[in-house]
Amino acid sequence: xxxxxxxxxxxxxxxxxxxxxxxxxxxxxxxxxxxxxxxxxxxxxxxxxxxxxxxxxxxxxxxxxxxxxxxxxxxxxxxxxxxxxxxxxxxxxxxxxxxxxxxxxxxxxxxxxxxxxxxxxxxxxxxxxxxxxxxxxxxxxxxxxxxxxxxxxxxxxxxxxxxxxxxxxxxxxxxxxxxxxxxxxxxxxxxxxxxxxxxxxxxxxxxxxxxxxxxxxxxxxxxxxxxxxxxxxxxxxxxxxxxxxxxxxxxxxxxxxxxxxxxxxxxxxxxxxxxxxxxxxxxxxxxxxxxxxxxxxxxxxxxxx
Amino acid sequence: xxxxxxxxxxxxxxxxxxxxxxxxxxxxxxxxxxxxxxxxxxxxxxxxxxxxxxxxxxxxxxxxxxxxxxxxxxxxxxxxxxxxxxxxxxxxxxxxxxxxxxxxxxxxxxxxxxxxxxxxxxxxxxxxxxxxxxxxxxxxxxxxxxxxxxxxxxxxxxxxxxxxxxxxxxxxxxxxxxxxxxxxxxxxxxxxxxxxxxxxxxxxxxxxxxxxxxxxxxxxxxxxxxxxxxxxxxxxxxxxxxxxxxxxxxxxxxxxxxxxxxxxxxxxxxxxxxxxxxxxxxxxxxxxxx
Numbered sequence: 001x002x003x004x005x006x007x008x009x010x011x012x013x014x015x016x017x018x019x020x021x022x023x024x025x026x027x028x029x030x031x032x033x034x035x036x037x038x039x040x041x042x043x044x045x046x047x048x049x050x051x052x053x054x055x056x057x058x059x060x061x062x063x064x065x066x067x068x069x070x071x072x073x074x075x076x077x078x079x080x081x082x083x084x085x086x087x088x089x090x091x092x093x094x095x096x097x098x099x100x101x102x103x104x105x106x107x108x109x110x111x112x113x114x115x116x117x118x119x120x121x122x123x124x125x126x127x128x129x130x131x132x133x134x135x136x137x138x139x140x141x142x143x144x145x146x147x148x149x150x151x152x153x154x155x156x157x158x159x160x161x162x163x164x165x166x167x168x169x170x171x172x173x174x175x176x177x178x179x180x181x182x183x184x185x186x187x188x189x190x191x192x193x194x195x196x197x198x199x200x201x202x203x204x205x206x207x208x209x210x211x212x213x214x215x216x217x218x219x220x221x222x223x224x225x226x227x228x229x230x231x232x233x234x235x236x237x238x239x240x241x242x243x244x245x246x247x248x249x250x251x252x253x254x255x256x257x258x259x260x261x262x263x264x265x266x267x268x269x270x271x272x273x274x275x276x277x278x279x280x281x282x283x284x285x286x287x288x289x290x291x292x293x294x295x296x297x298x299x300x301x302x303x304x305x
Numbered sequence: 306x307x308x309x310x311x312x313x314x315x316x317x318x319x320x321x322x323x324x325x326x327x328x329x330x331x332x333x334x335x336x337x338x339x340x341x342x343x344x345x346x347x348x349x350x351x352x353x354x355x356x357x358x359x360x361x362x363x364x365x366x367x368x369x370x371x372x373x374x375x376x377x378x379x380x381x382x383x384x385x386x387x388x389x390x391x392x393x394x395x396x397x398x399x400x401x402x403x404x405x406x407x408x409x410x411x412x413x414x415x416x417x418x419x420x421x422x423x424x425x426x427x428x429x430x431x432x433x434x435x436x437x438x439x440x441x442x443x444x445x446x447x448x449x450x451x452x453x454x455x456x457x458x459x460x461x462x463x464x465x466x467x468x469x470x471x472x473x474x475x476x477x478x479x480x481x482x483x484x485x486x487x488x489x490x491x492x493x494x495x496x497x498x499x500x501x502x503x504x505x506x507x508x509x510x511x512x513x514x515x516x517x518x519x520x521x522x523x524x525x526x527x528x529x530x531x532x533x534x535x536x537x538x539x540x541x542x543x544x545x546x547x548x549x550x551x552x553x554x555x556x557x558x559x560x561x562x563x564x565x566x567x568x569x570x571x572x573x574x575x576x577x578x579x580x581x582x583x584x585x586x587x588x589x590x591x592x593x594x595x
Binding site for chain 1: 518
């Protein structure tokens with residue numbers, strides 16, 4: 001996949017963040033690019049500053065150094081161009097599903113007629129399959145449904161960039177699977193550019209075109225960019241039968257288990273190399289079974305905070 | 306459903322039993338026969354002796370009716386409720402008129418306090434600087450008994466009725482102010498972040514995000530304020546006189562009409578409960594489950 005060409009939609013240059021009173025930066029010298037229509041996941045251990053990077057992209061936090069450019073303009077504050085799906089859905093509990101999404105729609109198009117706004121709201125509620133629950137309050141919804149509303153709210157303002165902060169972290173595995181499928185379908189339909197934080201290696205492989213691997217903090221950085229060379233038509237049910245899947249997964253897990261630590265304290269390269277482990281030949285020194293052994297799920301999941 | 310209904314029935318029955326017991330105790334305690342029997346136990350010489358000392362046992366029997374019996378009480382309640390709005394001059398007005406005056410003063414004082422406290426509370430809740438600047442004033446002014454302001458109010462305002470309103474104002478402002486500030490400062494950061502990413506303008510953010518988020522806390526403050534205001538109005542009206550339920554109580558005490566005093570006490574309780582219920586309703590209307 002040719003993603004790192006000159007026509008980058010989002011460019012992050014030399015980003016660093018040092019919190020007041022701290023002696024060392026959380027992360028520094030973070031450089032990466034996201035192309036238009038690309039789905040990028042960022043993976044790393046807790047405390048490496050993933051959420052801070054996302055907040056900087058959203059304009060909710062200020063970086064200590066570095067710049068973020070989106071579509072040729074510097075990101076200086078929050079904007080309706082960037083939709084955010086928060087970790088804890090962040091729905092307003094006094095509003096119904098309709099009210100929550102209408103709040104976002106009204107923010108983007110204050111001059112829209114009530115009918116236009118209503119159409120927009122209903123379109124996105126239908127998109128996440130919650131048409132039947134449109135007039136319910138968030139308290140009456142399950143965790144997965146709430147997160148769907150959060151996704152619908154972010155999509156409803158038709159942002160140029162969608163930022164997802166570990167949106168499925170609090171969901172059970174089955175719900176997570178269905179919503180992942182939905183997100184994949186919606187992103188394919190809308191050609192949405194997405195930047196997403198995840199702790200789940202499998203989720204990253206399923207969803208992302210590019211996976212940014214972050215080394216551990218302090219002084220973390222983007223150590224490597226893994227290209228997902230699998231077909232974009234991949235599906236959750238058949239994903240693990242693809243020969244590339246194991247190689248990519250092993251590469252990611254190896255990084256998180258061993259190399260992420262070695263590359264902390266600013267040892268990550270400033271310009272992360274782009275690798276395509278899916279296309280590499282199987283190592284010859286492990287004959288037979290080794291490449292096909294899928295590590296158990298628990299080992300692959302990075303400890304949550 | 307059935308067990309819930311049953312326990313409700315049981316508690317209602319228990320309430321009624323307690324009421325009956327209270328009335329019965331009251332009735333027995335005020336039974337004129339009790340003193341009559343005591344008098345009848347005396348020999349004629351003893352009665353004569355007591356009369357010479359100026360203590361007429363027969364008169365004492367009559368006097369023991371000073372504390373009203375439940376029957377007399379019932380009579381008074383019926384009489385007062387039959388004509389609540391009569392007006393026979395400054396010292397004899399119906400309970401409805403007196404209550405109206407009190408509610409008017411409470412409403413005016415409370416309304417003015419809400420007009421000041423809620424916007425100011427918003428400001429304090431949103432800005433830590435303003436909070437720290439105003440905190441010492443609030444801490445000093447809050448514990449002052451509202452009635453302590455009365456002389457100052459009377460001297461400066463020179464109008465007893467408005468002074469009463471001022472006292473209500475000053476006592477109901479603090480819970481509303483403190484609760485509004487707390488509610489506003491405790492709005493979940495996530496909702497504010499949502500508003501920021503949606504580029505919501507400050508005024509819209511205040512009315513559509515912060516206000517609904519803080520509304521349950523603000524209404525709790527209003528409910529507390531109303532409770533205090535209703536406590537204070539009685540005392541304030543006793544002091545300033547003229548009209549109002551507090552003045553009614555004091556006037557009937559001067560008339561030694563204890564049945565009227567007891568009736569007024571009951572009315573104060575019932576109206577206080579009704580006011581509290583109104584705010585409880587409003588509180589439920591704006592509360593949300595997070």
